[in-house]
Amino acid sequence: MLPVYRKLLRLYPAEHQEMFAEEMMAVLSQECDETAQRTLFVRGQFFLREITGLLRGALRERFRVLFEIQDELSFATGRFAMRNGFRFPKTTIVFMALILGGVLTAIKKGQDIASSVPDVNPPLPVHIQSVHSILLGGMPLFFAFFYAAGLIGWAILFALRRSGVHRLAGMSTEQK
């Protein structure tokens, strides 16, 4: 169980891992030693509890990091005070790309299947045809638009953070 748990600990944000990972492993190791002599049912319950607890904890920590970022975006002063430790999670970009790829593939497959089936049905009324074509044509555009908007938003925030860091670095040099 310990190797599985150690792998799953990587789901936590880096900061949390750095702070608690070894401690969590030590606690789990003690618990494993204690439950080793128990029945299979008890050990199963223990395993399930630990894995679900870890997954829920990792999810909550990820959300917490996201909300902290939101808290620190101060629109009242018109400035973005981004934490130095902030990094846009690379996994999010991968997941977004995978989801977009999946949606586009599904739409393409759907279109292929539709075109391969002989047109035995009577033609659809004009208003239904237009909705159908709008949906098929508009979906990729819709997802591509939000994907691009997300990337642009992230790039702006990243640039603001970088420029802030550079300004601070410049200030400290001038003071010297």
Added chain:
Amino acid sequence: MALYDMSPKAIIESLPLTEPVLLILLSLAGQPQHGYAILKDVERMSSGRVLLSTGTLYGALRRLLDDDWIERFEEEETPRGRQAYRLTSHGRRNLQLEIDRMKHITRLATLRVATKES
């Protein structure tokens, strides 16, 4: 936000505590404890009803640390410098507030139920 920055109203709004958090704080109220000892103490105090997973425990500890209810320190008498946790004065004060709140509700509930029965 650290607790010393919070108004009394904000502190009261952070109550009531969930049962696991309350039990973790009660476990630390007596003496500083490390992670495994907290788990076992919570299980003992709740007569085995509340079984915390390691992920749940450290999620709660993380939030309590962030809010300055507890603090973390290195135990001196352990070979690998094990980390332990203790209540801060803010944490103790808020635990006391929660206990007072619960006492008030218990008293009120007892009175109301007694009135209804008579």
